[in-house]
Amino acid sequence: MRYCANALWRSRVKKIVVIDDEPFILMMVEDKLKRAGLSVVASRESVNAYDIVKKEKPDLVILDWMMPETSGIEVCRLIKKDPELAHIPIFMLTAKGQEEDETLGLKAGVTKYITKPFSPKVLLDDVLGALGMENSGG
């Protein structure tokens, strides 16, 4: 049973939740990840970002830091507080480049910190790397 479950889990398509208030960035990231064969749930609303994650239970979350309602760091903290979700790696997209911001992000439990502007290809590589998948799909 256990073996079957693992196999099942392994065979499952990885799911990514992307939250960003900038529609074109959301669009771009969504397109890129989907092309790589990943399942993407994208949202521009940061207010219910936690609820989306709770519902979807994704394999990875990509958050924008600067969002009008709830900032990415807030969302990150909420996710990390939830034992059910705490294991999910979180990527933080931000225009902030200062070191102190990075430290703040890592403290809140951010797995990787991606500074805007970024290359979608590199983002995808990082995401696959974090999911433990080889970038065989290209």
Place this chain on the structure above:
Amino acid sequence: MNMKRRLPFRILSLFFVFTLVLILPLAVTVIKDLTKMEDSIDSVSPLTPTQKMEYLKYKDKMFDDIVIMSFYIFVLAFIISLLFSRKLLSPINDLRDAMLDLSEGREGVQLDYAEGDEIGDAVRAFNRISRQVLRMKRDLQIGKLAVEHSPMPVVVLDEDLVIKEASPSFSRTYGYSSSELEGYSLLEFLDEESAKEIRRRIFDSDGSSLVHSHVRMITKTEGLLPVSLELSDIELDKEPGAMIAYIRDLRKERTLEEALEIERSNSEAIIDSTEDLVVIVDREFTITNANLAMRVRTGRDVIGETCHLAIYGNTERCYLRGDVCSAREVFDSGKPFRTVGETRGADDAAVSLDIMAFPLMDSAGDVGQVVISMRDITDRVRFEEEIDRKNHELTGLNEISRMLSRSLHAEGVHDEVIEKMCEMFSLDGGGVYLLDEMGRSLKCESYKGLSVDFMNNIRALKLDEDMPGKVALTASPVFSQDIMGDMRIEDSAFRHTGIRSFACVPIHGKEKMIGVFFIFGFSPRAFTDSDEEILGAISEIMGISFDNSRLYRRMKSLYEQDKQRRSDEQKDLLNLTSMLASSPNIDDVLGPSLELIKRSCWADLALLTLLDDGGGLIVKASTDQTFMAEESLYGQGSKSLEFAALERKEPVVVTGLSSAMNIAVDERLGKYFTSVSVPINVGDRALGTVSLYYSGEISPSDEEVHFLRTIVSIFGVALERTRLFESVAIHRSMAETVLESIGDGVVTLSPEGVVISMNKAAGKILGIRHERSVGFSMSDIISTDGENFEFREKFLDSFRKASEGNSAFHQATMRRPDGTLVPVTFSCSPARARADSLVGAVCVFRDISEMLELDKMKTDFVRSVSHEFRTPLTAIMGMTEMVLEEEVDRDRARDYLETVLIESHRLSRMVSDVLDIARIETGSMEFDENDVDFVKIVREVLQSLDSSITDHRASIDFSSKPKIKVRGDSEKLKLMLRHLIENSLKYSDRGVRISLQVEIKNDKLSIRVFDNGWGISGKDLPRIGEKFFRAMTTVARKGTGLGLAICREIASMHGGTLAVESTEGEGTCVTVLMPCGGAE
């Protein structure tokens, strides 16, 4: 030794013979019996030949056995006897050996044999003999040693006086060796006479007694010597057998006796030769010896007399009479004693004696006798008394001279001087007469020992009247032993007073006769040369002291006059100085000052003139009301007295003013005769003159002119000072205004760190009241709070550096007394009065909180701008990348490229925003003014923002007239409007309602933009519109923070204003009011 004679051998041979004697008869008897037996047997029954043969054979054998047996017995007996005899003879041998030892001289030989037989007895007897021999030998040795070690020469003689033995000391003393002595008669060593004497005495003696005689002995080396000979018998076995003689050398004794004799005669000679009287007394005070001087003085041999009789002629003992008895003192104390006594000499004159007594010890150590030595010191005592008297006189003289010199008023000490003189000369009185100034009469200043009535008669004397008058006239002293018989003093009043001795001495001053003094006694007294000399000396001292005191009085009065004059001048000067110095307005005190000068210089008019700008002289002040202040007196270059003084820079004195040629004089001054004009110069600058006018003819002394110059220079300084004071006051008030108006805090500190001044700004920055801080130490003002530690340390360090002459600049956060923190920069610089003298420090504080905030705003701005740039860049870069990689299909690629375009526009707008604000900041924004339709502009802007409004789901309500014309820069106005609407969009939630009202009110264009967005907190409201400032609520928003700043700048470019009203959470209203600019 013959062996055969030895005892064992004798015993052995005896035994041998005895044995032989025993054995032989036995053998013979046996052989005979055997033969008989053969014969008897043969006789009974004849024996066959064989039998016979057998028998004979046994018979021979038996015979042989007997021989062998005998031999055996013999040998055995020999051996036994040999052993036996050895044992028996052993103690005898021991005894023999011991005896041999004893005889050979070994001492204390003892044998150990305790048997009771004869040999035992013999051994014990031997032991006793041995011990006795030992004892005797020791006794003999002791006797011999006694003789040998005797320090006194000893000889042992036999009955015939033949020397048996002589002690080594004898040989040593008299030079003979023992071989030269032993065997010879003692008498051979004595001279003939002595030998005879000894023989006689031995003959005379009863044989047992001692013979003792002094004889002469012939020595080997030194000829005849006196010796003492003692002969005594030594009895041996109760019979006189030998004699012993002690021979003592008498040389040393003789020498000692002779030396003693010489010593004694020497001491006697010494004692006799001294002039002192020397006697020796015993305990009975009887003189046992007296020297020659004593005998000569008393004229008899005093030995045997008592000392008190011999010396003092008293029959009674001194101490019984109550006098000091030196002998008794010494007997009692055992120590030397010294005293001075007095007796009567041959002519019954008193004789002083210096008496010294010494103890003479007897053999028991007690004082047996006393030596008394007396010296006649009469002359010395007299001489000492003479010296004492001289000393007394000199002391007196010295005291008089001190009295006179100590007092600056010579007359005041006359009584004391007379008193002292009387004491010195043992006289009864005296007095002093002084000559008057003219030298015509004498007056008695003081006297002693005379009645007032008497003195009243002769208190004043004419020159040549009575004794003092005569002495004063002749200037030669008079000394009279007794005036009663003195012809010189016949007509003197002093003769009727009982005065006998009299001396009158003139007192000479340096230049003239001063007076006379006299002393007298009521009994005759001779004045010796020495007395006259001393009185002469006293007169000289008195003369000098008179001169001195007169000189002193004169000097003092001169000094007092001078002092008074100087003091007056000084007072005037001080008054003037204080008057001039104390008044800030010199004009008020010029009049009184001139009045003072006039008075102190005894002038009739004092006039102060000053040079005016035109080079002429104007009247500044005067003591005459006819001269008006500021009145022009002389034109430039006129030949007045004042100009002359100014030209020469020296005081000018003119007499005969009205008649003087070539001098211009104001008509009001014509009435004065003399004038003094003193120029007022400060450094090289001439200010004017002070002139004094006198009605009479006077010629001012140098001192007066000098005084005047001093006063005038004070005037000059005061005038100059006033001028400087005024200019300094202006500078100072300027500096103070500057200090008070600048934003930086300036504190001046003394070298000790005490606040000297503090401007308003400093007080504000430091959070204290600046006007109250003066006089407090800076280290007290700065809070010692822990948070303030850094600031305090830095400040104190900075101040320390400033005190060392270095400037230092620091930045720190300071805590004010009220607890607020303020970031400041401050620097302390040394304040210098001159190049090398530090007078404190100047500290400048600057509140940099605004600057820091500005800095932070700029940083925030840069960060914000960079963030805003990054977002569109992300889209541009990422989407372009994806399109290029052909990862999206054609339609999607188109969307992508559109987005890229939009974002590029956004980026471009941002760049122009930043550029706009940069231009506004640098003031280089162009202003292109035209008549524009504002409504049209609004519509254009709304159109351009349409997509944003739609995105934001906002509703815009725009109300206005159809057309509003204003004068302005349409681009700028558009920019402003767009920013205002964008702000409302940015700082609000979606679905915001924006209302835009544009109208003309009171000739002004009013633009109001309402929204129901987040609003701005009251705290941030005042700062809204400042460059770079974004309210806290906007942290998470996009925006450069420049929007309102740009709007405000644009409004002010159009001569308008921008106002913001807002309530947090309810909405914001921005109002722009600007003139229509002449447009309809």
